[in-house]
Amino acid sequence: MAEEIENIGFELTDELLIKVEQLIALKKDKELQKLLRDFHHADIAEILDELDLEEAIYVIKLLDSETTADILMELDEDNREKVLRNLSSKEIADEIGELDTDDAADIISELPEDRQHEVISHIEDEEHKAEIKELLTYHEDTAGGLMAKELVKVYDTWTVAGCLRRIRGQAKEVTRVHSIYVVDKQNRLIGRLSLKDLIVAKSDQKIEDIYISSVDSVNVHDDAEDVARVMQKYDLEAIPVVDNNQKLLGRITIDDIVDVMKEEAEKDYQLAAGITSDVEADDSIWELTKARLPWLLIGMFGGIGAASIINGFSDAMLKFPALLMFIPLIQATAGNVGVQSSAIVVQGLANDTIDGSLFKRLLKEFALGLVNGLAIALIVLLISHFAFHTTYLESLTICIALISVIIMAAIIGTFIPIFLDKRGIDAAVATGPFITTSNDIFGILLYFLIAKAILGF
Structure with missing residues (x-):
């Protein structure tokens, strides 16, 4: 039990990393084996992720296959790919022989197709080999791609x-x-x-x-x-x-399901942030650009659309300059409310807790938007009147516009994720830039239409 607690409390320090690097440099294999013997394989993987490639391979070849097989599964994907590239097909097969079939299939699937056949041919256990080949026939995002044959x-x-x-x-x-x-x-x-x-x-x-x-x-x-x-x-x-x-x-x-949930959460988080594909901070500039640029372009066109609407009411802003001051408030409020509503719906869809009719859910969002809108409008009314000295009609315009925009954003933020989900599209794309951009445009348009109706320009 004491050993388990020690493993849970593992912390990779500079001193430990330097000691490992020194032992590798001096080729003190026995001391290195003794040092790493009591560490959990996940902790050793954490150490190897910080070493350079040659040092990591040195440690993997030094330790026994049973240990290094588990270490390979815990390595960062990019580092594992580099390590596998520098191991022979026979060496990979020896490592895989110590793994459960699902983990073995996962590692082989990361290899180029021609290398996959080479590695499989070196697996000596015929039953293990056949089971791995069977698992490789299933798509990775299905139950077959997750399952292990051991039971x-x-x-x-x-x-x-x-x-x-x-x-x-x-x-x-x-x-x-x-x-x-x-x-x-x-x-x-x-x-x-x-x-x-x-x-x-x-x-x-x-x-x-x-x-x-x-x-x-x-x-x-x-x-x-x-x-x-x-x-x-x-x-x-x-x-x-x-x-x-x-x-x-x-x-x-x-443990396999936890990995699925983690990957899905990361994907949804990136989609919500306006990143179209699975990328990491260490990916190339080109890969990061491809993932980010599409949503940035959508945001750009959305901004141009909002600017066009504002330009269409330029004469009104000359006559009522107070309207210009509150444009950022309208845009920010619309975007924030939309993201809040869509985030709750997307989470509900992911957890399969969204039930009841769409009409009832939209009606609930309408009521919620009305309550929030009245509360915010009251605060803005006081601030605009006493701090910015707006006229009665200007204050009334801003307050009614805020209430209307909040209700609109809440309804859009609720409707779009459900609409996308029913058509087989990942609802996570509805959050973030998509909702923010659409609500910016509709919010500004609604703002000026209400202002035109009240102020009569």
Whole structure:
């Protein structure tokens, strides 16, 4: 237990990094092995991410395959790609031989196609090789692309005594036994087995008499996000994967789902920020430009549109200069309200908690916008009158415009994500620049139309 606490509290210090670099430079292999022996593989990966490529490869070749296989899975993707590029196909195959099939397939899928075949040909365990090749046939964003072949299954015709003997053999190949699955002679999933029921049952009892027929499962072609929602909803640590004929193919564990949720959250965050593809801070300027520029151009055209509307009312602003002062307030308020509304809806869509009719949701946003608009308008009314000395009609114009703009932005921010989701488009694109730009334009237009109606220009 003490060792686990120490691992959780790991902190990469400059002193540790310098010591590792010195041991590598002096080729003090035994001291280096002793130093790293007590570290968790994720901590060693963190160290290697900070070393240069030659030093990282030196450590990987120094440590045993069982350890370095786990380290490879924890390395930063870019660093892992560089390391794999500098290992031979045989060396990669040796590392992969120590991994579960899902992790092994993930690493191989990152290699060029011709190299994939070379690495697979060097895998000595024929069963392991066949299972990895099967997993590579599934799309990475499906249940098949996430699942591992390692699991514990029993047949309903086995006795309890025979079942226990066979479970011991199967469990050696499984890192964690989350569940025991029950299948029939055709390998169709028919239930799960409680460890407690197995232990207390008589030795000669059949599994068919004690198994639990209720079991959650996902289809091998289900989307990874749908699998994540199911596991999150039912608090599952693992879930079996079946084909269209209900045959048991593998299982997905919670650690893989956490990765899916993390990747989806990062993607949605970038979309909301106006970044169209998955990029990282260390990517090239060209890659970052391609990801950012499209939304910046949309924002530019939106700004030009707002400027055109303002230019169309230039004569009115000469007559009522106070209108010009409050344009930034109108734009900022519209953008902020729209982003707030869309963010809540996008989150609800992601968590599958959006229910009820669209009309009721829009009506609720209308009421919410009205309450918020009245509160903000009252504050602005006092400030504009006493600080900027606006006339009664100008103050009335600004307040009514604010209330109207807030209601409009709330409705747009709610409607667009739901509209996009129903058409199979990621609703996260509705937040950020898209909503801000559209609400800027409509907000300014509504502002001047209300001003024209009240002030009569």
